[in-house]
Amino acid sequence: MNTLSISKIAWNRIPQARLAMWTLIAGEFVIFGGLIVTYLLNRMKYPGWGEMAMHTNVIAGTINTFVLLTSSFFVVKAHEAALKKNIGKIKFWIWLTILCALIFLGIKAYEYTHEIHAGFTLSSPALLAQGKHVETLYWSLYYTMTGLHGLHVVAGALALFFVMRNISKTGTHFHRIEVAGLYWHMVDIIWIFLFPLIYLIH
């Protein structure tokens, strides 16, 4: 035996936090995978779902896609600033990302409001009354998928906020921007799957 200090025994072949985040992302994709497969199987089974998909707001969805894609660019810029340890620029780009998240949630809330007013809710009793049983399932799954994704948007924005605050307070842990950024890209990519499936296929 020799006397090694604890800092030397961790080999850190892959940066620890990044490895953990990739693992988490793999797990998240399986969760959304379950929902997406459920959606696809039902979509192929029920032609009525296409008619329901016509009621989604494609323009709002498109704008939201652009907003999320742009926010991913901002996170990359924040990562670039983090590599240079430039706290001012990190704050600037992260605040822009969080702003994009808020715009996304705002537009989503606008869509939800219109859909709820049109009688399309989580359980859609109005459709049930018309005898459109299968069609209610479309809206149940629509709210489940977009709602769960929305929760991930909130979680990602909160993570970015706290990481940024911690960096500007302590001036350390710059790598956390990259890790939280990875999560943010995942939120973005999941939306890239949801957008054509829910909005575009008619």
Place this chain on the structure above:
Amino acid sequence: MSMAHVKKGFWHRFFFSLDHKDIGLQYLITTMFIAFFAGIFAMVFRIHLAYPDVSIPLFGTIGPKEYNILVTNHGLIMVLWLSMGVLLASAGNFLIPVMLGTDDMAFPKLNKLSYWFFLSSVLVLIASFFMPQKGFGGGWTLYPPLSVGDFGYNTAYKSFAGRFFSSNTFVLLAVALEFVSLLMGGINFMVTLFNKRAKGMGLLQVPMVVWMIVIASVLFMFSVGPLVAGTFMLLLDINAGTGFYDASRGGDPLLWEHLFWFFGHPEVYVILLPGLGILAEVITTNARKTLFGYNLILVLVLIAMVLSLMVWAHHQFVAGIDPRAATVFSILTIIISLPFAGVILSFLATLWKSNLRLTLPMKWALAAIVLFTILGGFTGLHLGAALFDVYAHDTSFVVAHFHYTLIPVVLFSGMAGFYHWFNKFSGRELNRFLGNLHFWLTFIFFNGFGIPLFLLGLAGQPRRYAGYDHIPYLSEGHLPLLREIATISAIILVLSQFIFVFNFIWSAFKGKKISSTNPWESTTLEWQTDSPPPHGNFEVYPVVYHGPYEYNRPDTEKDYLPQNQKL
């Protein structure tokens, strides 16, 4: 004992400690606490099945509703909380950092957080018994519409509060919390394996049990996702009036079965793999031989991991799936037995012509292999074939089959691990007489319980029936006698576990202090430090020069060569 001056009070040790050994102990105690109730439940409903009119103290006469609640919670607790809590969470926490020669997990705070989630899942599960339904009775597989229960997509419980504060909702929440806990734990295990190995330890020099726990965690992560989504949808069905699983609205109850078993079948391998890992450690130590085919075992297990994601529908042969699909799933199910046969053969090859030490852990390990292979594995081949399964499905034959797979893995190899490592983590010896008594009673009466169930199942006794009195062909001939044998054996099996609980508690406080830090003369790193390992595990961090199982080498003085000893 470099950190011996750090005195830990009870509250600190059991609620706030970040030390992986303390967290492992917390998992162990929590799972034993909840498994106590699951064992009592099993005793009660077995008594009811053999002697339907007997009034059981504290439980009274068991009606169909109570019977369903007891059976459901027995299954849920044993599969989801006990098996994974002991073999993944507790064993993983105790063993991984010490066996890798490091101070703690990669993320100690995440580790603590995952225990807190585990504890809250147990508390929510207990709370489900205090809801108006007095416990969830929809079967441990949570199939809708049974799991939607009285709510049945109807008008009886209109209010949101009535739906939310129900046993059904609480059980689903408990399951979800437990999944979150194990996902966080799994991330921790994986990162620890890849990033925190001792200097010099290559990936193929990692002890098998660590590999197995990590592979099981990864498999859990890949299989549980769809069920998390499915649980979310089931919660919405109960609480928000959606109809995902409601056939009258175009929803599909089979969807739940697919989502559940896509997790549920890999789940049995999530439980099996850590058990096999423990067997590998105990067998090599007591056979004084290197593990036969270390790389082969890893490859076989990875093949099985991929295959296990493609066999789930063999649980649904009679649920109305396409017969062509049934053929495919039958073939895949029978193929998946090959990798595991390979692993067991590797263990047998390790035992071949070995200089066997028949210690107490070794007895448990050998019993685990015999019972798992002969009665658990072979009957699995029968049930995997759709032709046989259609006949035996939902009979006691299936019940006996999965008890013969789970009990050897969880109870027997879990106990092998417990009796093997207890002295390391407590610094004291277990009482050997009580240990032997526990082993023989468990071995004899487990078979006394299981074999009659095989016979009853082949005689056509269905499972999940709250009593067989009213069925003429099941209350004639030798069948009631078989049920009585199974019941009496099950009672003794459960009661003999209290010998273990007593032995555990008594030895932990009053047992003889262990004289050697390496009483089994084993090679892996946990035996090369103090018993119990201090906070931080090692005074000087080891450097690894060898693989984990260097026994009986011709060029060494003793018959074992520790991983950190230079030749």
